[in-house]
Amino acid sequence: MRIVTWNVNSVKQRMPRLLPWLDERRPDVVCLQETKLADDAFRALLDTELADRGYQVAVNGETQWNGVAILSRVGLEDVVLGIPDGPGFPHQEARAIAATCDGVRIHGVYVPNGRVPDSDHYRYKLDWLAALRRQVETGPAARIVCGDMNIAPTDADVFDPDAYIGQTHVTEPERAALADLQTIGLHDVVRDRWPTERVFSYWDYRAGMFHQDLGMRIDLVLASDPVAARVKAAWIDRKARKGTGPSDHAPVIVDLDTAPDGDIGPVVPPPSAPAARRGTKKLPQAKK
DNA sequence: ATGTCCCTTGAAAAGGGA
Numbered sequence: 639m640r641i642v643t644w645n646v647n648s649v650k651q652r653m654p655r656l657l658p659w660l661d662e663r664r665p666d667v668v669c670l671q672e673t674k675l676a677d678d679a680f681r682a683l684l685d686t687e688l689a690d691r692g693y694q695v696a697v698n699g700e701t702q703w704n705g706v707a708i709l710s711r712v713g714l715e716d717v718v719l720g721i722p723d724g725p726g727f728p729h730q731e732a733r734a735i736a737a738t739c740d741g742v743r744i745h746g747v748y749v750p751n752g753r754v755p756d757s758d759h760y761r762y763k764l765d766w767l768a769a770l771r772r773q774v775e776t777g778p779a780a781r782i783v784c785g786d787m788n789i790a791p792t793d794a795d796v797f798d799p800d801a802y803i804g805q806t807h808v809t810e811p812e813r814a815a816l817a818d819l820q821t822i823g824l825h826d827v828v829r830d831r832w833p834t835e836r837v838f839s840y841w842d843y844r845a846g847m848f849h850q851d852l853g854m855r856i857d858l859v860l861a862s863d864p865v866a867a868r869v870k871a872a873w874i875d876r877k878a879r880k881g882t883g884p885s886d887h888a889p890v891i892v893d894l895d896t897a898p899d900g901d902i903g904p905v906v907p908p909p910s911a912p913a914a915r916r917g918t919k920k921l922p923q924a925k926k
Numbered sequence: 927a928t929g930t931c932c933c934t935t936g937a938a939a940a941g942g943g944a
Contacts, residue, residue: 647931647932647944648931648932648933650932651931651932672932672944674932674933701933701934702933702934702943703933703942703943703944751943751944753943753944788944842930842944843929843930843931843932843944844928844929844930844931845927845928845929845930846929885931886930886931886944920928922928922929922930923928
């Protein structure tokens, strides 16, 4: 079973990349984030294309922001939208969806960004992660939590730790909240497979960040013991970030039980670029 | 070079978010 998480940054804009990518990689389960479409619009846009490819679809979207979905061609049962009794900002947003696919409980998530440490949005992010943990731990034990965590688990998961000092995604409370989620017994299977490699899943559109490989690894696949034991390959499809009209995130691919065929694509990240020098690069900042 | 892309409103360009 091939499982993917991908923040597509608007599924409508990403159609010319998403559909060929599904045909190329042929995943069994796909968790999408930042679909940015209401459910009826998502279905009108994609139901036929996905049904033609054998996918059932569960969506939790809204008109403008956020939006998550699970596509599966190995079953899609017991769908839950959102986090029951989870926090909102102020209303609960379309950031979580869960379903059981071929015996694995899959939680697809788009964790709140956090914006600025100690802001309301940052506290919401921490509360949201605590609520996610409660939901996950009360569900079936064969489980995956995957998605855009908006947290780089360690300094090795950013191109330059000095560039992120004082920024969201790398602060100790955020990393502690992620670690707390993992104490349920969830393994970061991509990092486990590539313990020392430079592996990123997100590169800012601005300032040629992708071209210079100045990114972060914030899209994670976390798997419980019985699922992690089945992992045969785990990698980030950097090719999907290249070319015309990409998302700013690349898909993360995990194969259970069966190693990929030789013709299905690389199962290793590209050769590591030299590490950036610390303190030499500024992050693009939001306009004021 | 605060350098891009995507959403919305509302009818063109600007504001908000990542």
